[in-house]
Amino acid sequence: DRFIIVIHANGSFVFGMDDDDESVFDRTVAWAIEQGIETATFHILTPYPDTALFKRMAAAGRISHTDWNRYDTRHVVFEPRKLSPETLERGYWQAYRDFYRWSSIWRGAATKDTAAGQLRHLAYAGGWKKFEPMWDWVIRLRRLPFMLPLLETVLSGGGRGHNPIAAPARPSPLQGR
Incomplete structure (x- = not known):
């Protein structure tokens, strides 16, 4: 029980997984609120250099640029499967506004x-x-x-x-x- 309480205190969520569509932002925020999560951090999936994720995305031609300053979980640096980069970034910021x-x-x-x-x-x-x-x-x-x-x-x-x-x-x- 103690571990569940800790999880409820702070949630950390990553957007941009291959199965994420436009509904992921509203669903995630609604779930976090219903669980009574007190603080939440939201992130955009970021394939950091030299990771398996980066290598897979690079091999598939999905890395959109290598401006390392943008590899901060707040900017889209790859081509998402079911969302445009603009929709992913906009949804990320909207999730913060909606949750808080x-x-x-x-x-x-x-x-x-x-x-x-x-x-x-x-x-x-x-x-x-x-x-x-x-x-x-x-x-x-x-x-x-x-x-x-x-x-x-x-x-x-x-x-x-x-x-x-x-x-x-x-x-x-x-x-x-």
Whole structure:
């Protein structure tokens, strides 16, 4: 059970598999919301150089360019089978917008069994992604230590009860020295 809870906390999804068609974006986002996934990252399949995938795609003439700066999981660098490169890239960005809409965040929070779980979902998904520029600023200014109490409160479900995804306490290797 603990592993399922961890999976529900964060999902990572790759678009552009050979069987993916235009419905993959909406289906993936809907599934992630229904599962109560709090944060999601979306990626475009990227055949990195010297991998078996790259070699297969190169042999099939499906590598569209070798601008290595675009090999970042946000750009299409190959010819998809069932989608145009433009549709794949557009769907990738739309998946982010759809998943992190307030209405989607509220629907995801509604999957939680407790008010604390719902609050945690809202705070984590909404507070992190919706205010990502603020968090970037806090990190750049090295003010994160001042924000730790807030982050710990959010991650513990509003400060009430046990956080089921927190790692079990392990003795420090320095204890007993």
